[in-house]
Amino acid sequence: MASTFLPAVGRIAVCGGTHGNELSGVYLVQEMERMRKEKGDNVWPVPVITVLSNPQAVKECKRYIGTDLNRCFSSATLSAPITDSTPYEVRRAQELNALLGPKESAGATDLICDLHNTTSNLGLTLIHYTTDDWLTLHICKYLQARATDANQTSTRNPLYETTVFVPFVFVCMCVLTCVVMCTFKKKITRVPVRVLVMDIPISAAYSLETVSKHGFSIEVGPQPSGVIRADIYEVMKEAVDLTMDWIKIFNSGTVFEGGDIEVFILQKSIDYPREPSTRELIAAIHPQLQDRDFCLLKRGDPVFLTFSGETVKYEDDETLHPFFINECAYYEKGIAFHLAKKRKLSIPRMQVQK
Numbered sequence: 001m002a003s004t005f006l007p008a009v010g011r012i013a014v015c016g017g018t019h020g021n022e023l024s025g026v027y028l029v030q031e032m033e034r035m036r037k038e039k040g041d042n043v044w045p046v047p048v049i050t051v052l053s054n055p056q057a058v059k060e061c062k063r064y065i066g067t068d069l070n071r072c073f074s075s076a077t078l079s080a081p082i083t084d085s086t087p088y089e090v091r092r093a094q095e096l097n098a099l100l101g102p103k104e105s106a107g108a109t110d111l112i113c114d115l116h117n118t119t120s121n122l123g124l125t126l127i128h129y130t131t132d133d134w135l136t137l138h139i140c141k142y143l144q145a146r147a148t149d150a151n152q153t154s155t156r157n158p159l160y161e162t163t164v165f166v167p168f169v170f171v172c173m174c175v176l177t178c179v180v181m182c183t184f185k186k187k188i189t190r191v192p193v194r195v196l197v198m199d200i201p202i203s204a205a206y207s208l209e210t211v212s213k214h215g216f217s218i219e220v221g222p223q224p225s226g227v228i229r230a231d232i233y234e235v236m237k238e239a240v241d242l243t244m245d246w247i248k249i250f251n252s253g254t255v256f257e258g259g260d261i262e263v264f265i266l267q268k269s270i271d272y273p274r275e276p277s278t279r280e281l282i283a284a285i286h287p288q289l290q291d292r293d294f295c296l297l298k299r300g301d302p303v304f305l306t307f308s309g310e311t312v313k314y315e316d317d318e319t320l321h322p323f324f325i326n327e328c329a330y331y332e333k334g335i336a337f338h339l340a341k342k343r344k345l346s347i348p349r350m351q352v353q354k
């Protein structure tokens, strides 16, 4: 297969606090700024801009002040005139577009990683907007492969399987296993890596990462809003480190072979059952669906449990994959969960343009 050639990745941005109460990204950006102070700019393979996207919301530990910042990056909102009644986040989106974009321009940042948490059991999910951004999809494929390796490594660890206790062999295996495990501990994610494609035209796409030429959101959960969990932070940090590794390898001229990548494509959203006149909730996510993000949902499966104890079943004939199940920030948006279709995308072999 012929290679696709793309320019080297020269400038990237890592953004946290786009939602001010999603703390892994807030603390990771602060940690990266500390590392830069301590070790200098060469700590990363390319220049990295670190951004606290919504500093006012971070200060107040709220998702947003006036409106959801991560819905403000469509071309229309970015070019809207500023008036006295313009929300803080729309002004901030235009500032960030000037800093990291302008969106859809040759001068835009090459790649934005925007860091998010969710209260749903999403594991590590990479979200982006097109099915033909080969560079972003290659990074996603690279992260997925590392997760697969991690699972294989843990099940094949010879230290736990051996039944013959020969001191010399045992010592050798200990040393070898420690080397392998230390390497993987630094480099390999410990949860499944899923790729979610929104498939919305870039000009209409409303998320921060759409300001750059390539890019994606890194969503890690479950983590309650306003809470920091070390395990979730570690997964996010590993994802950012692996992205940096990929950029370094790509820029050095390594050929990335093409192939298939499994992605989930957003299809539709489902709201909670509500009382028609007041819009009050009358049911919660069913215990059999809670925490089962990306399972296969088929007709007849329980989805909600009403407060009087009745099960509400999934009525659609199409089997789909639910995700963002019971995300706390989506109650106000009228979303109990999204539904996606699983697909395989073929991506071409890729290397850097010399």
Ligand SMILES: [Zn+2]
Binding pocket: 018, 019, 022, 115, 116, 117
């Ligand atoms: Zn978020």
